[in-house]
Amino acid sequence: MVKRCHFLKCYCFGVLVLAVLGYFYILEIKKSPLLNPKQRIQGHATKIFIPFRGQDGVSPNTALSAASNTSNVLSQPDRTTTLKPRTPQQSTITAVVIQPGLQTPTAPGVSYEKYLVEYPHKYHFLINEPQKCEQEKPFVVLIVPVAPHNRPDRDTIRSTWGSERLVHGKEVRLFFLLGSSNVKAEPLQQQLLQESKEHRDLIQSSFKDCYNNLTIKTMVMMEWLKSFCSGASYAMKIDSDMFLNVPNLVYMLLEAPRTNYMTGLVVYGSAVLRDPSSKWYLPVDLYPEERYPPYALGLGYVLSLDLPERFIGASRHVKALYIEDVYLGLCMQYLGILPSNPPSGTHFNVFPVAYSRCAFSNIVATTLLSNMNLMWLWKDFTRPGPHCLFKPDDA
Structure with a gap:
């Protein structure tokens, strides 16, 4: 009986410790911007993916050119504005909405260009x-x-x-x-x-x-x-x-x-x-x-x-x-x-899928590793024969 009581005390203490740790973990998640995939991409240790890498060849810090015709530029947004939903299944939504004739409040020394x-x-x-x-x-x-x-x-x-x-x-x-x-x-x-x-x-x-x-x-x-x-x-x-x-x-x-x-x-x-x-x-x-x-x-x-x-x-x-x-x-x-x-959570991939004919036959799109030769990959992927090989007992 004494051993059983000791076990129950240890068990309850362990559960309490896990609950406290879980509480602080949830607090950290709420404070963290980990839900932004762009930050995960930017901080990825292998630097295997840089958004729009193939599009421009220009540093993302490139400043915008000055507007050449300001009469064609709409006024800045005033504040975040609450809108009524336009579909029955959607709750109230917010968007950065343009208020014609109003200017965005700008902090001293801050430019939004x-x-x-x-x-x-x-x-x-x-x-x-x-x-x-x-x-x-x-x-x-x-x-x-x-x-x-x-x-x-x-x-x-x-x-x-x-x-x-x-x-x-x-x-x-x-x-x-x-x-x-x-x-x-x-x-x-x-x-x-x-x-x-x-x-x-x-x-x-x-x-x-x-x-x-x-x-x-x-x-x-x-x-x-x-x-x-x-x-x-x-x-x-x-x-x-x-x-x-x-x-x-x-x-x-x-x-x-x-x-x-x-x-x-x-x-x-x-x-x-x-x-x-x-x-x-x-x-x-x-x-x-x-x-x-x-x-x-x-x-x-x-x-x-x-x-x-x-x-x-x-x-x-x-x-x-x-x-x-x-x-x-x-x-x-x-x-x-x-x-x-999409129908499958694996259809679109922001981080590269390791290449195999079988793996690539089950996706729609994936980022490629920077050292991957697309010409070689395509030749291998499109060669005759099944993409996935199964053992007889797997059929």
């Missing part, structure tokens, strides 16, 4: 494919944002997953989205014009192509989809440092909604980063909420083709932050639409 971009604005296309999409009416359009000088990246994608044209009986088309460059601008532009004649897959707009203008790049993509590709059913924006399993993408979309649909690696409750040293920092006065609304990470997301026009409309009310995927989440919030989770 590097966190906001010049959009809406009348950008024009320097290179375009205005008929291709409407004439061929693809089921899904793949759009890869890439820097003007990154011809090797474009050629690699054209020779690998971007080469797929007819998948599960559905037409797939590839386009590359570029801005303008100040580096050897005239010779480079001539090279781009020649490349366009060869491949008919370049879309170039007049905005400056740099890291902090990714939101502009994204919204120009929406404008192009609305104006020149309304006949397609879906579009996917995907970074150039990704592997895309096009058959799995098409198969997923065969069962997807045709309207109000956006999916990818959806993040919920992501903490706003307040560390000024972070490349995704936002000051409290500009965005006072502690967490972002749900949004799909910018490495690769899919949307139904009714959404580009709605995003453009929302951009007249939601100020354009420089973090492009967060900005689309704010526009979705304003519209009262929630992004959808």
Whole structure:
């Protein structure tokens, strides 16, 4: 009996210790911004993934160019404004909403120029494919944002997953989205014009192509989809440092909604980063909420083709932050639409999946290790034979 009492005392003490430790652990989680995947990416020990690495080749600290036409720039947001939900399943939402004629309160010595971009604005296309999409009416359009000088990246994608044209009986088309460059601008532009004649897959707009203008790049993509590709059913924006399993993408979309649909690696409750040293920092006065609304990470997301026009409309009310995927989440919030989770939690991967033919046959998209040769990978992945080998007793 004495031994039993001693055991019960030890057991109760152990439970109490675990409860106290659990309480303080929960407190630390609540104080920590670990729910922001961008901070996890930025602090990842192996540095295997840098968002938009293949898009611009420009340091994320590149400052925005000064607005050349201030009459086309909407006034700054006044404060976070509560909106009524526009779908029955969604609770009250908040967004950074533009109040025409009002200015953002700015702390002494603080400038918001590097966190906001010049959009809406009348950008024009320097290179375009205005008929291709409407004439061929693809089921899904793949759009890869890439820097003007990154011809090797474009050629690699054209020779690998971007080469797929007819998948599960559905037409797939590839386009590359570029801005303008100040580096050897005239010779480079001539090279781009020649490349366009060869491949008919370049879309170039007049905005400056740099890291902090990714939101502009994204919204120009929406404008192009609305104006020149309304006949397609879906579009996917995907970074150039990704592997895309096009058959799995098409198969997923065969069962997807045709309207109000956006999916990818959806993040919920992501903490706003307040560390000024972070490349995704936002000051409290500009965005006072502690967490972002749900949004799909910018490495690769899919949307139904009714959404580009709605995003453009929302951009007249939601100020354009420089973090492009967060900005689309704010526009979705304003519209009262929630992004959808993909059918499988392993379909979209922000950290590289270790390559094997079997593993890559079960995903839609993944970031690649920086030392991974996509040409070799594609040759191995597409060689004849089953992707996954099973033992007889596993069948």
